[in-house]
Amino acid sequence: MSGEILNDVSTGFDFHLTENQKMIADMIRKFGKEEILPHLMHWDEEQIFPVDLFRKMGELGLMGVLVPQEYGGAGLTYTEYVTVISEIGKMCGAIGLSVAAHNSLCTGHILQFGNEEQKRKYLPKLATGQWIGAWGLTEANTGSDAMRMKCVARKEGDYWIINGTKNWITHGISGDVVVVLVRTGELLDSHGITAFIVERGTPGFRAGKKENKLGMRASETAELIFENCKVHESQIIGQPGEGFIQAMKVLDGGRISIAALSLGIAKGALEASVKYAKERHQFGQPIANFQAIAFKLADMATEVEAAELLTFKAADLKNKEEKVTRHSAFAKYYASEVAVKVSTEAVQIFGGYGYTKDFPVEKYYRDSKLCTIGEGTSEIQKLVIARDILK
Amino acid sequence: MLYLHSFEIMKILVPISNVPDTTSKISFTDNDTRFNGQGITWIVNPYDEWYALVRALELKESGKADKVTIIHVGLSDSEPTIRKGLALGADDAVRINAESSDSLYVAYQIADYAKNNSYELILTGKESIQYNGSAVGSMIAALLDYPFLSQASFLDLNGTTLTLHVETEGGIKVVEGQAPAVVSCAKGMAEQRIPNMRGIMAARTKPLQTLDPKPFRQNVKVRNFGLNPGRSECKLFTEDQLDKLVEALHKEAKVI
Numbered sequence: 001m002s003g004e005i006l007n008d009v010s011t012g013f014d015f016h017l018t019e020n021q022k023m024i025a026d027m028i029r030k031f032g033k034e035e036i037l038p039h040l041m042h043w044d045e046e047q048i049f050p051v052d053l054f055r056k057m058g059e060l061g062l063m064g065v066l067v068p069q070e071y072g073g074a075g076l077t078y079t080e081y082v083t084v085i086s087e088i089g090k091m092c093g094a095i096g097l098s099v100a101a102h103n104s105l106c107t108g109h110i111l112q113f114g115n116e117e118q119k120r121k122y123l124p125k126l127a128t129g130q131w132i133g134a135w136g137l138t139e140a141n142t143g144s145d146a147m148r149m150k151c152v153a154r155k156e157g158d159y160w161i162i163n164g165t166k167n168w169i170t171h172g173i174s175g176d177v178v179v180v181l182v183r184t185g186e187l188l189d190s191h192g193i194t195a196f197i198v199e200r201g202t203p204g205f206r207a208g209k210k211e212n213k214l215g216m217r218a219s220e221t222a223e224l225i226f227e228n229c230k231v232h233e234s235q236i237i238g239q240p241g242e243g244f245i246q247a248m249k250v251l252d253g254g255r256i257s258i259a260a261l262s263l264g265i266a267k268g269a270l271e272a273s274v275k276y277a278k279e280r281h282q283f284g285q286p287i288a289n290f291q292a293i294a295f296k297l298a299d300m301a302t303e304v305e306a307a308e309l310l311t312f313k314a315a316d317l318k319n320k321e322e323k324v325t326r327h328s329a330f331a332k333y334y335a336s337e338v339a340v341k342v343s344t345e346a347v348q349i350f351g352g353y354g355y356t357k358d359f360p361v362e363k364y365y366r367d368s369k370l371c372t373i374g375e376g377t378s379e380i381q382k383l384v385i386a387r388d389i390l391k
Numbered sequence: 392m393l394y395l396h397s398f399e400i401m402k403i404l405v406p407i408s409n410v411p412d413t414t415s416k417i418s419f420t421d422n423d424t425r426f427n428g429q430g431i432t433w434i435v436n437p438y439d440e441w442y443a444l445v446r447a448l449e450l451k452e453s454g455k456a457d458k459v460t461i462i463h464v465g466l467s468d469s470e471p472t473i474r475k476g477l478a479l480g481a482d483d484a485v486r487i488n489a490e491s492s493d494s495l496y497v498a499y500q501i502a503d504y505a506k507n508n509s510y511e512l513i514l515t516g517k518e519s520i521q522y523n524g525s526a527v528g529s530m531i532a533a534l535l536d537y538p539f540l541s542q543a544s545f546l547d548l549n550g551t552t553l554t555l556h557v558e559t560e561g562g563i564k565v566v567e568g569q570a571p572a573v574v575s576c577a578k579g580m581a582e583q584r585i586p587n588m589r590g591i592m593a594a595r596t597k598p599l600q601t602l603d604p605k606p607f608r609q610n611v612k613v614r615n616f617g618l619n620p621g622r623s624e625c626k627l628f629t630e631d632q633l634d635k636l637v638e639a640l641h642k643e644a645k646v647i
C-alpha cells in the first residue's frame with residue numbers, strides 16, 4: 001500500500017505547495033474559467049453581486065473552507081484557505097473579497113466562538129453557500145476606532161433590543177445572516193460589546209444604502225439598520241461583553257484573508273504584465289527588452305514572492321494555533337501595499353491600454369486599493385505591529 | 392421485475408494515463424530520448440478523465456454500476472495524477488509499478504489485473520494526448536477476448552447490455568453489446584467535472600494500491616523524439632501578384 005502523502009505535516013521550512021493546494025488551485029481555475037472570467041466585467045460595471053455564483057462555490061466547498069466536515073465544511077487549514085482566496089482573487093478581487101468575508105468573518109466568528117447549538121444551526125448553511133454571511137463591526141463614525149461604536153442593545157427579559165446602524169458591511173443586503181457587534185455596556189469599555197447573530201427577516205432589521213465603490217464592485221457593501229430589533233438572548237455568541245475581544249481575534253485571522261486576497265491580485269497583475277511585456281512591441285522590439293520595464297517586472301516579482309512568504313507564514317502559525325497577531329498584521333500590511341504597487345506598475349506597463357477596461361489591469365488597480373483599507377488600514381496594521389514589538 | 396444478470400456486481404475499470412497539460416512547452420533531454428518533465432504540470436489524460444471516468448461515475452451514481460476503479464501503469468511520480476481521479480469520485484486506484492511506452496506491455500498489465508479481479512466493463516479514453524496511439528484499449532480487449540467498442544460518444548448500461556452511440560461522418564450509429572466489454576470513449580459521452588473540496592480531501596484516504604508488473608516482453612521503445620519544424624514566416628502578396636500567389640501555393644506550400 002503506498003500513496004501516503006509526505007508533504008502532509010510541515011516539518012521546519014517547506015516552501016513547496018502541497019498536492020492538495022495544487023488540486024484546489026486547479027479546481028478554482030477550471031471553475032473560474034467557466035463561471036467567473038466571462039462575467040466579471042459585467043458584474044463590475046453594473047455592481048452586480050452574483051448570488052448564484054456563491055451557491056455554486058458552496059457546492060465546491062469554497063464557502064466553508066475552515067469549517068470541519070461534521071458541520072458541512074471542507075475541514076481544511078489556513079494553508080489551503082490562502083490558496084483558495086488568492087486563486088479567486090487572481091481572477092476577480094471582488095469575488096475573492098466576498099468569499100474571504102463570508103469564510104473568515106461571519107462563518108469564522110460562529111465557528112470560533114459559537115456554542116454547539118449555534119454551530120449546528122448556522123455552519124452547515126453557511127459552509128455550503130445556501131446562506132451568505134455578513135459581519136458588522138464598522139459604523140459611519142467608527143472605523144479604525146471601533147470601540148466607540150454607537151449601535152446599542154438593551155436587555156428586556158430574555159430578549160435584547162438592538163438600535164443603531166452599521167456601515168460598509170459586505171453582504172449587507174444579500175446576507176442571510178449577520179454577526180453584529182453591538183454596545184451593551186459603557187463607552188470605551190472593551191468588555192462592553194456583545195456579538196449577536198441576527199437572521200434576515202428579523203423584525204426591526206433591514207438593509208440600507210448600497211455603496212457605489214471605486215473597486216471591488218461585484219462585492220456588495222451596504223448599511224445595516226436596526227430599529228428596535230428584538231433578538232433572543234440565545235443569539236448571543238459567547239457571553240454578553242465578550243464581543244470586542246472575539247472580534248479582535250476574528251480579525252487576526254481575517255487579516256490572513258486580506259493578505260491572501262492581496263497576493264492574488266498582485267499575482268494576477270504580475271502575470272498579465274509579464275505576458276504583455278513580451279507581446280507588446282515598440283521601437284522594433286518587445287517592451288520587455290527595455291531594462292526600465294524588465295526591472296519593474298523584477299521588482300514586482302520579488303515583492304510578490306515576499307508577500308507570499310509572509311502570508312503562508314502567518315497561515316502556518318495560525319494552523320499551529322500560535323499567536324498570530326503580529327504576523328497576520330505583517331502579512332496584511334505588506335501584501336496589501338504590494339498589491340497596490342504591483343497593480344499600479346502593471347497599468348504603467350500596459351500604457352494607454354492599461355487605462356482601459358479592455359485589459360485586466362485597470363480592474364486590479366481599482367480592486368487592490370481596498371486591501372490597504374478593509375479589515376484594518378495599513379496605518380492600523382503598523383500600530384498593531386509597533387505595539388507588539390515594543391511591549 | 393427483478394433483473395438478474397450474470398455478475399454479482401458490475402465493476403468498472405478505467406485505465407488512465409498521466410500526460411503533460413495541453414499548454415506545456417515540449418522539450419527533450421538525454422539526447423532527445425526522454426521527455427523533459429521539468430516544470431510540467433501533469434494531468435489525467437482528458438479523454439480518460441472527462442469521458443471515460445466521468446461516465447463511469449455517472450453509471451455508478453445512477454445505480455447501474457457498483458464500483459469504479461482507476462488503473463495506471465507508471466512510476467510513483469504519477470500518483471498525484473491518480474489522486475486527481477480519486478478526487479473526482481473513483482472508489483479506489485491501482486498503480487502497476489512499471490515504466491513503459493510499449494502499448495502492448497501496458498495493455499497486458501491492465502488486462503491481467505482486470506481478469507484476476509473480474510472487471511466486466513473497461514472504459515478507456517479514445518486516445519491519450521501525448522502519444523495519440525489509440526492502441527491500448529483494443530489491445531486490452533484482444534487480450535481478454537472481450538469485444539472492443541470503439542469511439543463511443545454515448546454509453547448506457549442496463550444490466551449487462553450496453554447501448555452506445557458512435558458518431559460517423561455526418562451521422563450516428565447506435566450499437567448494442569454485452570458486457571464484458573472494452574469501450575473507448577470520445578467527446579460527448581460526459582461533461583467535464585470539477586472535483587470539490589470534499590473529493591480532494593477524500594482522495595487522500597482512498598485506497599491506492601501498488602502492484603509489481605507481471606513479466607511480459609517489451610518489444611517497442613522510443614528511440615528518440617523530435618519537434619516539428621516551427622511554422623515558417625508569413626508571406627504577403629499584393630493584389631497584382633496573383634500569379635506569384637498561385638505559384639507559391641503550388642510549389643512552396645504544395646497545397647494546390
Ligand SMILES: Cc1cc2nc3c(=O)[nH]c(=O)nc-3n(C[C@H](O)[C@H](O)[C@H](O)COP(=O)(O)OP(=O)(O)OC[C@H]3O[C@@H](n4cnc5c(N)ncnc54)[C@H](O)[C@@H]3O)c2cc1C
Binds near residue numbers: 134145169
Ligand atoms: C469594500 C469594503 C468592505 C468592507 N466590509 C466590511 C465588513 O464586512 N464589516 C465591517 O465591519 N467593516 C467593513 N468595512 C469597513 C472597513 O473595515 C473600514 O473602512 C476600515 O476599518 C477603516 O475604517 P474607516 O473607513 O472608518 O476609516 P478611518 O478609521 O476613519 O480612517 C481614516 C484614515 O485615518 C487613519 N487612521 C485612523 N486612526 C488612526 C490612528 N490611530 N493612527 C494613524 N492613522 C489612523 C486610517 O489609517 C485612514 O488612513 C469595509 C470597507 C470597505 C471599503
